[in-house]
Amino acid sequence: MGSQELTGSAHLHEAAVRESAWGGGGSPFAIGSKKLGMWLFIVSDAITFSALLIAYSYVRVASADWPMPFHFYPSVIKATVMTFVLLSSSVTMVMGVRAAKLDQRRTAAKWIGATMLGGLTFIVLHAFEWATLIEEGVRLFKNPWGTPLFGAAFFTLTGLHMTHVAIGVIYLGVVAGAYGSGRLSSEDVEVSGLYWHFVDLVWMFIFPLVYLLSVKMG
Amino acid sequence: MEHSIEHTHHAGSVKLFLYVWFWLLGLTGVEVFLAYEQLGVKLMLTLLMGLSIIKASLIIAYFMHLRYERRSLALMLMPALVFVVMMLFVVFPDSLRLLHMRPQ
Numbered sequence: 001m002g003s004q005e006l007t008g009s010a011h012l013h014e015a016a017v018r019e020s021a022w023g024g025g026g027s028p029f030a031i032g033s034k035k036l037g038m039w040l041f042i043v044s045d046a047i048t049f050s051a052l053l054i055a056y057s058y059v060r061v062a063s064a065d066w067p068m069p070f071h072f073y074p075s076v077i078k079a080t081v082m083t084f085v086l087l088s089s090s091v092t093m094v095m096g097v098r099a100a101k102l103d104q105r106r107t108a109a110k111w112i113g114a115t116m117l118g119g120l121t122f123i124v125l126h127a128f129e130w131a132t133l134i135e136e137g138v139r140l141f142k143n144p145w146g147t148p149l150f151g152a153a154f155f156t157l158t159g160l161h162m163t164h165v166a167i168g169v170i171y172l173g174v175v176a177g178a179y180g181s182g183r184l185s186s187e188d189v190e191v192s193g194l195y196w197h198f199v200d201l202v203w204m205f206i207f208p209l210v211y212l213l214s215v216k217m218g
Numbered sequence: 219m220e221h222s223i224e225h226t227h228h229a230g231s232v233k234l235f236l237y238v239w240f241w242l243l244g245l246t247g248v249e250v251f252l253a254y255e256q257l258g259v260k261l262m263l264t265l266l267m268g269l270s271i272i273k274a275s276l277i278i279a280y281f282m283h284l285r286y287e288r289r290s291l292a293l294m295l296m297p298a299l300v301f302v303v304m305m306l307f308v309v310f311p312d313s314l315r316l317l318h319m320r321p322q
Contacts, residue, residue: 029291039291043299050303054310062316076250083246090281091239098230190283197281204273207246208266212253 038191042198045164049202052160053209056153067145068214074132079211082125083203086165089118090200093172097193100179100186108189109180112172115196119169126162130155154210161206164199171195238280245269 029036060066070076096111137144138151175192178184249269252262279285284292 030288031291039295043295046299047302051306054306058310058313061313064317080246080250084243087239087242087246090277091235094235094281101230194282197277201274201277204270204277208249208270212249212266213262215253
């Protein structure tokens with residue numbers, strides 16, 4: 001049963017890669033170079049976000065008057081919905097990668113489209129969130145409540161994350177188009193999926209550290 | 219060979235993805251609930267970061283498929299990341315000192 005499924009050049013190539021582990025000319029991690037490259041990028045990008053989150057925590061601990069301005073409505077509920085949207089878009093992405101592995105090009109492109117829609121929803125919701133704060137008087141270097149560092153930390157962190165989401169939506173669009181028309185392989189879809197899940201993962205730290213630890217009580 | 223086919227099937231099953239998704243949503247719900255409990259800063263930070271690390275691990279292991287890659291990949295990537303993040307914390311205690319030294 002198993003050997004019949006292992007037909008096609010992609011599978012043969014994969015089998016060859018897996019066998020030649022440390023023999024030279026192969027891949028010690030049994031993955032393609034694109035996937036390895038994306039993993040290395042993700043680790044370095046994770047360090048960038050860690051540095052920003054730690055810098056944010058540092059200035060917050062060092063400030064006596066750090067503002068905690070987020071009302072349950074609209075900020076916290078909106079950020080929770082954004083978390084839900086991003087987590088769900090990760091599920092549509094794994095479905096897309098799964099379809100690509102099964103060689104269902106059209107289905108894969110549809111799932112990736114759904115993922116892009118999730119990303120766009122996230123960006124729109126976040127833009128409204130920014131607009132609310134800007135209306136309340138928060139700027140990069142001043143705000144009505146306390147230390148001016150709040151605005152700098154908030155906009156830098158969420159801004160860099162939003163940039164990643166925006167780049168991800170464009171990246172997925174390119175991949176969906178090129179995979180749907182046969183110019184890219186299922187491995188390329190998988191690699192773009194890794195990037196998308198990473199963007200989701202980063203939000204899992206920004207959401208509690210920026211929003212949940214700054215809720216306005218009462 | 220038989221084993222690895224079964225393995226990939228398990229790794230890519232829709233049921234598993236939905237299961238992980240429910241867990242991620244559930245843990246997010248717990249985090250939002252915790253945010254409105256009157257807990258001390260240290261306890262709150264520990265709980266929220268603990269839950270976030272669990273969520274990140276679920277995403278890495280199942281959505282990013284790292285659990286089903288060769289173990290050497292995870293061993294190359296993760297310890298390096300943890301080490302660098304720990305190094306970033308080296309100067310962190312200064313923040314507490316800064317809080318008390320800053321001229322009012």
